[in-house]
Amino acid sequence: PSLPLPRSFLLKSLEQVRKIQASGSVLLEQLCATYKLCHPEELVLLGHSLGIPKASLSGCSSQALQQTQCLSQLHSGLCLYQGLLQALSGISPALAPTLDLLQLDVANFATTIWQQMENLGVAPTVQPTQSAMPAFTSAFQRRAGGVLAISYLQGFLETARLALHHLA
């Protein structure tokens, strides 16, 4: 059985989830309004061909919630999405500020999780290395990749939110 998580960690994490989800939906709205890319489900094929990954949170599912594995998956998933958001930079001058903020918020949340894993003594000695990021070769691929990556991130955060509530 793992050590209980401090209340301030859970409250701050839940606040960070809401903060990231808020700017994520702003960005999705802007991508829809600006580029008429409003349906992530129409981009799945493109996602496959570009190799846009989906991070797993199997250790956080309500049926098999495993605290250490959940925290570890949460951390590596956040690092994955931070890398993806970084690969999307240059998406467009209008969206760049919101994208930069989102990426910083994701990176900061990853640090919050990592910090807590260190406090619990369950942090691996070395941070996970960044897996290869897709190469976007056109403006459309960057925009469509952005819609897909951010919609995957929103789903990832929803699972994380439920898990954190369970852990609280």
Add this chain to the structure above:
Amino acid sequence: ESCGHIEISPPVVRLGDPVLASCTISPNCSKLDQQAKILWRLQDEPIQPGDRQHHLPDGTQESLITLPHLNYTQAFLFCLVPWEDSVQLLDQAELHAGYPPASPSNLSCLMHLTTNSLVCQWEPGPETHLPTSFILKSFRSRADCQYQGDTIPDCVAKKRQNNCSIPRKNLLLYQYMAIWVQAENMLGSSESPKLCLDPMDVVKLEPPMLQALDIGPDVVSHQPGCLWLSWKPWKPSEYMEQECELRYQPQLKGANWTLVFHLPSSKDQFELCGLHQAPVYTLQMRCIRSSLPGFWSPWSPGLQLRPT
């Protein structure tokens, strides 16, 4: 693995003109079956098939479509394929439509002595719906501006601004320059008629400083209906010889202005008499460069004075 690429030509058209587009799926796109029916969507309009779809010699699938009249000034064109019970986007192209720029008109320039810059403004003409650059071009010249001297660096107007300010270091004062505006966008360019001017002949002059003079009781000639004034020219234009006009009016409904012409640009003491129509008079002054070309300054703010 290019699973869909749109080419449009030309990328920018006149509003209402046709646009031809092609979407190609290369044979090495593993995810798609090679017989996939390529579809098209313009903005949020319903999905439509292409005009023609065929295989190119190298196995590439190509669909061609002509949009007869592009009535959007900006729009996205999507190339799609059916997928399970929905569709999948393969590529997206941005279309632009508008008009070539008309010739900018009403070009006028004023030399600002406070910023030492020549500020020109113009009317851009009808909306082109396209990013259009306005550049103020000029070259040094002689009186009739036929002679083409050194070119002066371009003055590029900021977006959506129809004025530009040529800095002092690019100006040769007291010499003529030819100056015009060039408008340009993806569909063409146009030029305004040329102006021929010496910056110092188009100075934006400000009115003089008009002040009441409080004359000591002993000096006052005890003549009723008089008042004393002093004025000096607007500081930045002090070096310019100027000629001024004074106007005054009793504070009565519908009163007329009385004008005093050909006054010097600065006066330590000026007596004005015969002011019997009202207890309070409003006075204003304006000046103009004398014996050389120039514009009148606006009238100075009204000065309310009580004659003796």
Add this chain to the structure above:
Amino acid sequence: ESCGHIEISPPVVRLGDPVLASCTISPNCSKLDQQAKILWRLQDEPIQPGDRQHHLPDGTQESLITLPHLNYTQAFLFCLVPWEDSVQLLDQAELHAGYPPASPSNLSCLMHLTTNSLVCQWEPGPETHLPTSFILKSFRSRADCQYQGDTIPDCVAKKRQNNCSIPRKNLLLYQYMAIWVQAENMLGSSESPKLCLDPMDVVKLEPPMLQALDIGPDVVSHQPGCLWLSWKPWKPSEYMEQECELRYQPQLKGANWTLVFHLPSSKDQFELCGLHQAPVYTLQMRCIRSSLPGFWSPWSPGLQLRPT
């Protein structure tokens, strides 16, 4: 041909401290006769001779002077020689005097959600009379700020400004950072005490948007002295769980506020009854981050409402 060169040490002194200066005339200065008496002038004070004048081995003439107390914060020291019936300036040196900076005090920081920057301000302490730089320094840390993590780039305050804004990209939100101000000028440097904070615990919160709710006639419970409200949190802080307070006051001279505590940060419909003291009531709300550190927002602007 150096016909006069002043050296001063040190160039900057504490106000009132002495300054030692030397003025040398090299032998190859042809214009001056080698026995010229070197004179000195501080600012506009009377000309005075040096304390001592002598020849250096290489023939250079040197005059030395000590100004016992430099009481100018900025002054020019001139080296001169007599010339016909006047004097000639040979060289000029600029002297500065002032004080080393005191430790900046009252350092406080607020996280601005609109600009996503941490703005810190401080009191600089007494005037130093010298160009003094203020730099906000910080490093990443843990809860008690003993641990020294990565250094955050310096935030250099603009001249005469006692605040600095650390941009979002330099902030690690939800983690502690140690932060202090360093003041430095030619006479020394000093540091403020350190603050230890998580930027998200010092958010500058704005009040919620309080609105009257126009209830349809059917719903109105016809109970007199009631009114209906709705409110929602300040948009940029929507993701923060907040707890709010409502206060209301009849529009009567000297009336007291009545408070309603522990309200949620957003409410679609809230009924307030028992309002019989006046036809019009003023309502205000404020909120604070709940269950995590934070500051109260200011009260919202007063909302004047008429109870039923």
